[in-house]
Amino acid sequence: MSTSFDDFYSAHFGGLVAQLRAGTNDLAEAQDVVQEAFCRAWGRWDRVGRYEDPLGWIRRVAWNLAISRWRRSRTALRFLAGQRPAQVPGPGPERLDLDAALARLPLKQRRAVALHYLAGLTTAEIARECGVSDSTVRSWLHRARAALMKDLSNSTEEADHGYPR
Known part of the structure; x- marks a missing residue:
């Protein structure tokens, strides 16, 4: 393990957030998924830190998380759309x-x-x-x-x- 997790995190967090922000069009979502990906890497840093491209592993995890969240929210929105009445009257x-x-x-x-x-x-x-x-x-x-x-x-x-x- 040539780089400590803290140093690796400090060096790459902002760049990954920028990449995911561009992909998700949501800064908070990008920060969440990148943070979650780093948390998953931290739990197995002794192994991930020795990968040829640990940043690539974290990036892939972050993108997978973003895609999964997007799919879940799309499914939930479809379900909710089917539950709504055709027209909801406004307040009287x-x-x-x-x-x-x-x-x-x-x-x-x-x-x-x-x-x-x-x-x-x-x-x-x-x-x-x-x-x-x-x-x-x-x-x-x-x-x-x-x-x-x-x-x-x-x-x-x-x-x-x-x-x-």
């Missing part, structure tokens, strides 16, 4: 109004609403997660509900009077 005006009203809430109140109503957490659990008292969470929820009720009532009145949403 009520959902758009709710999303807009939630976006106007202060972040702490919006987080409390999401954790309580969407994640199903109790006020005590939210308090622990946010590092505040239970009464503070109850206050956030009370204020958020009041603001949402007012905001959504205004949206409904505008719709009833023919104003744009």
Whole structure:
């Protein structure tokens, strides 16, 4: 073994990533497969390091990994495409109004609403997660509900009077 694994890795990682990046058109994917190929080489470096072309071995492993990932993702996309209905309706005006009203809430109140109503957490659990008292969470929820009720009532009145949403 003429070259240490660390030296070999340092000398060739960037070049292999550039090659795989060109082939995959995805930098993160290229980095992942090259890293995985080096991990596989490291586990058997006593043998791979003595090959006539250890870089070629690592390059081939990286390309094989990239091709396998591509095939798996292509298969998964085909499967998912067959599972989707022909057309998915977009959100209705009520959902758009709710999303807009939630976006106007202060972040702490919006987080409390999401954790309580969407994640199903109790006020005590939210308090622990946010590092505040239970009464503070109850206050956030009370204020958020009041603001949402007012905001959504205004949206409904505008719709009833023919104003744009």
